[in-house]
Amino acid sequence: MDMLLLLDIPSALKMKGLLRGVVMIVAFTSFSANNLAKSMGVHGIALSLSEGLKETQVKVERMRKPSCDVKDLNKGAWSKQEDQKLIDYINKHGEVCWRTIPQAAGLLRCGKSCRLRWINYLRPDLKRGNFDEDEEDLIIKLHALLGNRWSLIAGRLPGRTDNEVKNYWNSHIRRKLISKGIDPNNHRLNHKITSLIQNPPMSDDNSKSFDLKDITKNHGEVSDVASGEAESSSALPDLNLDLSIAVPSSSLTNSKNNLNPFHESNSSRKLHLHSPSTLLLFQ
DNA sequence: AATACCCTCAACCGCTCCGAC
């Protein structure tokens, strides 16, 4: 039988609020560190036993609790039944505390997973389908202005989610810009990329086609536009990004009425972009 | 027809932010 005697239980219990602490224990027999952790409300204990000593030091570290306790929870793709349960619950109760939703809705998912599923897939105001040209142009402009702030960008695209915009950027727009010799990170013409496109490297195997992916790999880590660290020395004159901060255009304003509050994050609320009916980015 | 490779996108993970206490 495992027995554990804490010499100073009150101070050990106080450690619940500490990041680190040390507690002296006397072990009469073997003991379970996990049980100790449990009793103290911490998530893990690192302990070191000195050979032959009954008295030992136990380092208690309050480790970050995993966002979702993986135990007994479903992961991966959502089933139709799960979707329906979540939809029914949110229609009835609204988007209340995400942490409590799974249990209340009878779902074996973590709250985070529910939130993501709702926001990215189940929300009724989502606009499914391909991005149109205007949306694509707007994404490019917004990315030039905001960098990888996908939620802010998505906030200006009614019915689109940050995840959707991010995926579309990575799978379509990024590639498109690179093929035009434009660095997708700083939206400037990239000499290295341009020359690679014009003079593709000739390998021993000439039959091998020139792969755009190689460029992406080689030049994936370019400067970050959001940090304003564009390669000014090598950059050509700025492209006409035609970005201005202004009251949303009528089209955006109209559609905004249907916007879910999710699209109006604190910071995006301050940012309204002028959206001309025709978006011309590159001259 | 079989296999390998590529692409897309839903979902996850880990971190930061922020309000409540």
Place this chain on the structure above:
DNA sequence: TGTCGGAGCGGTTGAGGGTAT
């Protein structure tokens, strides 16, 4: 003022479908 916990964000992963060989 510091701590805690929930929400949100951005990067990454991997399943599955499509395409090339």
